[in-house]
Structure formats: C-alpha cells, structure tokens
Amino acid sequence: MSKTAKAAMLLLCLAYGMAIFAGFFAPYDYAEQDREHPFAPPTRLRFVDSTGKLHVVPFVYPWRSKENTFAEYEADVLHPVAVTFLVKGGEYKLLGLLSCNRHFLGVAAPARIALLGTDGYGRDQLSRLIWGGRISLFAGLVAAAVALGLGMLVGSVSGYFGGVVDGVLMRLAEVFLAVPWLYLLFAVRAFLPLRISPSEAFFLLVGVIGVAGWARPARLIRGVVLAAKEKNYVLAARGFGASHLHILLRHILPQTWGVFLTQAALLIPQYILAEVTLSYFGLGVAEPVPSWGNMLGSLQQYHVLASYWWMLAPALALIPVCWAYYAVANFAHERLEFLH
Amino acid sequence: MPKTLRVLPGLLCLLSAFGQGGNTSSVVKEDLLITRSAPGHPGGKLVVSERAEPKTLNPVTAVDRPSRDVLFQMHADLIHINRATQRTEPALAKSWNVSKDGRVFTLKLRQGLRFSDGHPFDADDVVFSFQLYLDEKVHSVQRDLLLGNGQTIAVDKLGPFTVRISLGKPDAASERLFDSIAMLPKHLLEKPYQSGAIGQTWNLTTPPDQLGGLGPFRLKRYVAGQQITLEKNPHYWKTDSKSTRLPYLDGITFIVVASEDAEVIRFQAHDTDVISRINAENYALLEKEQAARGYRLQDLGPGLEYNFLLLNQNDDTAGRLPEIERKQVWFRDKAFRQAISAAIDRAAIVRLVYRGRGAPLWTQVTPGNKMWLDATLARPSQSPSRAKELLRSSGFTWDSGGKLIDRNGKRVEFSILGSSSNSQRMQIANIIQQDLAKVGMDVSVVPLDFRTFVQRVTQTHEYEGAVMGLVSGDADPNPEMNVWRSTGATHLWNMGEKNPATPWEAEIDKLMEQQATTLSYPTRKRLYDRVQEIVADQLPVICVTSPNILVGSKDGINNFNPAILDPYTLHNSEELFWNPK
Numbered sequence: 001m002s003k004t005a006k007a008a009m010l011l012l013c014l015a016y017g018m019a020i021f022a023g024f025f026a027p028y029d030y031a032e033q034d035r036e037h038p039f040a041p042p043t044r045l046r047f048v049d050s051t052g053k054l055h056v057v058p059f060v061y062p063w064r065s066k067e068n069t070f071a072e073y074e075a076d077v078l079h080p081v082a083v084t085f086l087v088k089g090g091e092y093k094l095l096g097l098l099s100c101n102r103h104f105l106g107v108a109a110p111a112r113i114a115l116l117g118t119d120g121y122g123r124d125q126l127s128r129l130i131w132g133g134r135i136s137l138f139a140g141l142v143a144a145a146v147a148l149g150l151g152m153l154v155g156s157v158s159g160y161f162g163g164v165v166d167g168v169l170m171r172l173a174e175v176f177l178a179v180p181w182l183y184l185l186f187a188v189r190a191f192l193p194l195r196i197s198p199s200e201a202f203f204l205l206v207g208v209i210g211v212a213g214w215a216r217p218a219r220l221i222r223g224v225v226l227a228a229k230e231k232n233y234v235l236a237a238r239g240f241g242a243s244h245l246h247i248l249l250r251h252i253l254p255q256t257w258g259v260f261l262t263q264a265a266l267l268i269p270q271y272i273l274a275e276v277t278l279s280y281f282g283l284g285v286a287e288p289v290p291s292w293g294n295m296l297g298s299l300q301q302y303h304v305l306a307s308y309w310w311m312l313a314p315a316l317a318l319i320p321v322c323w324a325y326y327a328v329a330n331f332a333h334e335r336l337e338f339l340h
Numbered sequence: 341m342p343k344t345l346r347v348l349p350g351l352l353c354l355l356s357a358f359g360q361g362g363n364t365s366s367v368v369k370e371d372l373l374i375t376r377s378a379p380g381h382p383g384g385k386l387v388v389s390e391r392a393e394p395k396t397l398n399p400v401t402a403v404d405r406p407s408r409d410v411l412f413q414m415h416a417d418l419i420h421i422n423r424a425t426q427r428t429e430p431a432l433a434k435s436w437n438v439s440k441d442g443r444v445f446t447l448k449l450r451q452g453l454r455f456s457d458g459h460p461f462d463a464d465d466v467v468f469s470f471q472l473y474l475d476e477k478v479h480s481v482q483r484d485l486l487l488g489n490g491q492t493i494a495v496d497k498l499g500p501f502t503v504r505i506s507l508g509k510p511d512a513a514s515e516r517l518f519d520s521i522a523m524l525p526k527h528l529l530e531k532p533y534q535s536g537a538i539g540q541t542w543n544l545t546t547p548p549d550q551l552g553g554l555g556p557f558r559l560k561r562y563v564a565g566q567q568i569t570l571e572k573n574p575h576y577w578k579t580d581s582k583s584t585r586l587p588y589l590d591g592i593t594f595i596v597v598a599s600e601d602a603e604v605i606r607f608q609a610h611d612t613d614v615i616s617r618i619n620a621e622n623y624a625l626l627e628k629e630q631a632a633r634g635y636r637l638q639d640l641g642p643g644l645e646y647n648f649l650l651l652n653q654n655d656d657t658a659g660r661l662p663e664i665e666r667k668q669v670w671f672r673d674k675a676f677r678q679a680i681s682a683a684i685d686r687a688a689i690v691r692l693v694y695r696g697r698g699a700p701l702w703t704q705v706t707p708g709n710k711m712w713l714d715a716t717l718a719r720p721s722q723s724p725s726r727a728k729e730l731l732r733s734s735g736f737t738w739d740s741g742g743k744l745i746d747r748n749g750k751r752v753e754f755s756i757l758g759s760s761s762n763s764q765r766m767q768i769a770n771i772i773q774q775d776l777a778k779v780g781m782d783v784s785v786v787p788l789d790f791r792t793f794v795q796r797v798t799q800t801h802e803y804e805g806a807v808m809g810l811v812s813g814d815a816d817p818n819p820e821m822n823v824w825r826s827t828g829a830t831h832l833w834n835m836g837e838k839n840p841a842t843p844w845e846a847e848i849d850k851l852m853e854q855q856a857t858t859l860s861y862p863t864r865k866r867l868y869d870r871v872q873e874i875v876a877d878q879l880p881v882i883c884v885t886s887p888n889i890l891v892g893s894k895d896g897i898n899n900f901n902p903a904i905l906d907p908y909t910l911h912n913s914e915e916l917f918w919n920p921k
Contacts, residue, residue, distance in 0.1 A: 035688045195754075302605070303601075
C-alpha cells in the first residue's frame, strides 16, 4: 500500500472511530443549549498566560458576553480554566449500552469550552460535529452498501443472462438515472407522517439515496460480467454442468471485486454529500439531532454566513474525509481493478 | 390633450393642469387637503423592493401583500387612518355627521377632484364602489370586512357630493371601517361589472390609460417578473402648506427581490431606498455600517404581530385522525396548556431570536398597542417547577427516564409544525422544543413549506402543534373578530364551530359582540381587557413574543415617518421628498 493510501485509511479509521465513540470524544451532549452564549467564537487553547508564564497543560479563558450586546464576547482573563483529559461531564451511553460520564477532553463545570464556537442556541459546535459525523459518515456508508448491493444484483443478473432480461433491467436503470431526485424528495416530505424518529429518518434517508443510486454501479458491474462470462474457465465450468448460481458466485463475481471496491470508495463520499445536501434542505434528521448537513443549513441565512465563520466547520470536515476516500479509490483502481 | 385645447377661457386651467400652482380657477374649485408635514420640493424617484410580484391591480380581488402595497399608492379612501397617530382623519370625505346611535354617516365629499385619468369624481363613484364591494356575486375581499358580524350597509346618494351610509348595527369602530376601501371610478369599471367580468379587469397587463384611481401615484409601466413603475398622479388632491401639489416624488418603482437576505444586500448597495420589516439579525448587520454607507435604521418598538404556539383542539378530528384525537385529550386540558406556557422561556426567545428587539407576550395584544393593552395582566417568567406542578395536578407523572406520561401511561410526545421559510418561527419552535424537554415532553419540530403548512392548519387540521403568527391591520380589536369569535374564519384552535365549544369561548363571543357595538371607548376597553384576561388564562393560543418593527431608509429622504401599522414605511408617500442635490 502506498504511503498516501495508508494515510488515507488511517484518517478514515480516526473519523469513524470518533463517530462511533461520539459520546466520549464530544465534550457535551449535542442538544445542550447555553442560551447565555449564542454564536460564541472558538475558545482559544492557550499555553502562555497574561503574565508571560508558560504552562504545560493548556488552559482557556471562558467567554463573557459584553453588556447589552448580542453575540459579542470578551475573554475572561481573570478566571483561566485548565483543560483536562478524561474529564467528568454529562452522561452518555457508550456504544449505546454502557453508561459513562468521562469525556476525552474538556473543562470542569460550570465553565464551558467551545473549541469550534457555538451556534445560535449556544450549543457546542465541536460536540455537534462529532455527533453529526455519526449520521453523515454512516449514512454515506450504508447508502453506498444499499446502492452497491442492488447494483451488484441487477448488474450481474443483467450481464450474465443477457437478452430480454438485460434489456428490461437496463431500461429501468436509465429511468433511475434520468429522474431528478431532489425535487421528488421535496414533494415526498409533504406526505411523510408528522413524527419521524431520528432513526426512522436516518433509514429513510439512506434508503432513498441508495435506491436512487444503484443504476450507475449496475451498469459498471454488468460491463465486467459481460466480459467475464466469455472467459475460458467459465465456458469450461458450464461444460462441466455447473449451475448458474455456482458460476456467478465462484467465477464471475470475484472478478468484479476491483470495480466494486473502486465504486465503493467513490460512492461513499458522494453519498455523504448527498446526505449533507438533503439535510441542508431539511429533508434529513430533525432538530435537535445534528448531521453535517443540517448544521450547514444555518448558513442559508446571510447574517450567519457573513458573521460567524466557525459555522462552516462541517464543510471543512468534509474535505479530508472526501480526500481520504478518493485516495483509497485511486489505490483500489490502480492496484486491484485489473487483478484477475 | 384635446381636453385642454377645448377649455378656452381657462388659460389658468392649462397652467394648473401641469400641477405647479395650487388652487385652480377651473369650473369647479378643487377642494384640496392641505397637509401639515414639512414642505418640500418636487423631484426624484423612490425604489423599493417586494418579495414577490403583485398578482393584480384590482382592489376588489387583491389579497397578497405586494398587490396591496402597490394599490395603496394608487387609490384613496373616504376616511383614512393616519398610520402615525393611529387616529382617523378626513380623506376624500371632507367632513361627516354621525347620528346619535352611531349608525348613519352623512359624508360631504371633496368637490372638484379628478381621477388619475382626469375624469371627475363625485358621489356616483362612491355609491358604485360600495355596490361593487358589497355585491355577493363579486366575492370581494372587502365584503367580509364590511359585513362581518351580521352587519348590513346601505349607501344612498343625497347630492352630487353628499353620501349617506347607513349601518344595520352600530359599530364602535365604524369610522375606521372606511380606511383602505378604495373609491373606484364608475366610468371605467361599470361596464365590466355589469357584464360580470369585474374579477378579471385591472390585471397587471392592463394598459395604464384604462386604470384610474385617486391615489398619489398612477401606473406608468409594468415589466413582467421584474418591476412595476408608478408615476406621480397630476390630479392628486393634496397640497402642502406652501400650495405645492403633492406628491413631491416623480414616481415609485417596486422591484421584485425574492428573499429578505437579498433585499438587505440590495438595500446596502443602494439599489433600493427604503427597506421595511427587516429581522433582527439583518438589522444588526446593517446597523454596523449605517454612518459609512449613508442610510439610517430605525427600531419602532413592538408592532401588532403576535407569535404563538397553537395546539389542535379541532372537533372535526373525531374518527378521522385517531392519533391526533388521542393527543387532543392533553391539548384540551387547561392545566396542560398552562404548564406549557409556564415552561417556555420567553426572555430567551426575545434574546436569541430577536436579539432583544422584541417583546414577550402573555396575551394577544402587544405593548405596541398602547390604547388597548391590558397593562394589569400578570407577566410570569419561565418556571419549569410551576409547569411540573400544573402537570401533576392534572394527573401526569414521570417515568424513570424523566419522560412525561399521561393518566393512561402513554408518553407525552407530539410534533410542532413550522413554516420552513420563516427562520425566526423555526427558531422559536426549536427553543420551545428544548423548554418542553425539560418538563419531560418529547416534542419534534417539523418544518414544512408554507403552502402545506397553511393547508394543514386551516383546512385539513392534520397537525398537533404549530408555531405561527398573526398580525392585525389595525390597533382596534374589531378586525380581530374572526380570530376570537367561535364562528370566525380564523378561529384557529377550533375551526368551523357552529356554537362555542366551551363556556369561556361563549363568554368571549359575548364580550366581542358587545365591544363591537358599544360606542364608548372606556366601556370597550373594559370589555376587551376581560377578553385578554380570558385568553391569558385559558390559553387557546399560547402567545410567546412580538417582534419589533425594524425599517431603514437612505439618507436624504425627508418626512420619512415610519409607523407600526401596515404599510409601515410608505403610508405617507405623498409627503416624502429628497434633499436637493
């Protein structure tokens, strides 16, 4: 594995690891509002205090809002608070099972730390970024699994059997490629029941993205299968009386492995972005559950875009994630796709 | 042109027709109104933005805001409410007598006035206009306003410039009824009315010479999808104290700008001269650069808009919407509603959503309505403990996870709808969600597009809770009849009632009916105070906040006098003038 690919895999492991253990890595719960500090800028980690002394353990000056203003703050230099690791904080369920209240880093209550600033309700953006990563990162993964699963199924059946089956399935694929999904989804939202729990919304989202996107992988897989089924050993296996299923599973599908991996590495970031887009327009999980998309949704208001740059954090987080996936896709394409 | 050539003895007529002189010596002396504003000089144009294109130029059918804003500049009424003082004053009617029982108005019209196309105005036009508005087959917007509450109106011509209007029932605010009822030209609209095509006349593509009005401006040009330009009406019937005929402005152009954020950007760039009703965040953005960029912002204090949480108490869900019906048991419980009200942090909403430029509300009348606000009402601050007490008293309990459960052991969870395009109301919904979570209620916020939202709340009643707002066009309680009366069209929490569903609604009905027909203000105030008390106690709608009216204008405009009544900034457009260059 090239150095780039290794770095990319490491980054992805880090990102998904933080998302899985969101409760631990996030200093606060995603819905916790601090109504006295809306739109607070990121708290700076400091090592040198006002007297010029160097500290080994970083500390922060909490924000104090200026009198009679909105969202204007000054650092409270008289009350520095040390940053500690494994700090005691709010309760959460580790992996959804174990109750825990230690967080990776933070400050002792009642002081608060906001390394990526706060939003309009005073909620810590770093915590919401980590919790939101769960939705966005896994939505991409699961939606890609759905799309690739369906794509594999349709592509291999279509390529292997050919004829009428192939014709019908490929025409169906063309329909799916042509439909403008975004507009359809806006219409669909009006028909959905009023109350959708966050997990229902997540699966709906993932299902829609996956079902909308199976067509392209299907065509690619079909291409590989068409070539593979003419290979000598496949003909030989047929001659020996092997069943269709056996040939598909044993001889043909393994050849699609390279395409499968490349497609996976390309589709996952695409679907992460699809989730971000849908949530940005209010079609994903509902408040107060964060996802990178609905966090970016607040930027639709001009004053937020113009005045509070830290609200762009989710967009900045997407860049390394997408880069990592493309690096892996590149590696898979170069090394694996032409393997037989 | 042919008309002026005809009038030989009127050389003076010729001069005055170009609008520079004040009093004319034409055949009938014009009865002009002399304004009290600071005198200015003519010239210059005004450009303002609207969020959407006007749909029509027909006052009989116009309901949308852009159409009404444009028509406000093109037409005039008999008795006008001065937006700044909130009192009535003479307009096309120079003076009037009212009978002792308040039912019969005898109005003397100004003489010698002409429509924007030069045709004379007289009592025939007034009689015709009312005929049009009150005709059942025409379905005009004004009909409900005039004939609501079982009222009847008869209009008789007593002379060429005298009209008698007889009301069936005395109406305490009858003078205010005439505001914005535009007087229409019989000579232009009689034919379409008689042929039944009145609903289709005066649309946006009508050529300017087929339109006529008594307002300060008349249509010059309409460019589809972009702008509508009005020019000065040379026959307008007002002058200033120096006898200069108004308006000073040569014209007003309304441009279409799709969103509030885009309006702010255009205003900053000096593409528009006046901006009306900005929200607090954009106000803060603009405020920073006021001096440098040459415009001035004003915070007029709370307007008449009241935002509230509405809980579905409609009777017609029975059998049709079982899930919602089950939850209505909670919504119909007064203690439940009072608990919600106690749990809501109104101060935080004013601070976070309006940046302090708003007022908390506990009843439907805002602090901006000084004449009618019941100042003695309690204004309790947020108290989750009080909320829990109220819930306990009504048989609610909490499970081990801290979630609220009702008497049947079911979790209390419901949804609150909001209009996705209104970010402030969505923020209010999010704050309420968190506040109610603190007392154990599991509330989900559902953004919907505006059309679907209105449909669910007013037609299908397929909702549980909703955050919305209402604003009255006038400070007087009478226009609010439709909201508070059981049979009213906007009796939102339980629509389509034939009879009041509860004793307190019956009491409100009686009080509203009484105050509408009592002529003495102190008595009316006492009756309406009692209505406010009932609303604050029974909470058919849980009022939350009222935003301040925030406006801006470019430096150099004079006589700019924004008010908290609609249209906030251009209600005195005939008095506006630019500094000379």
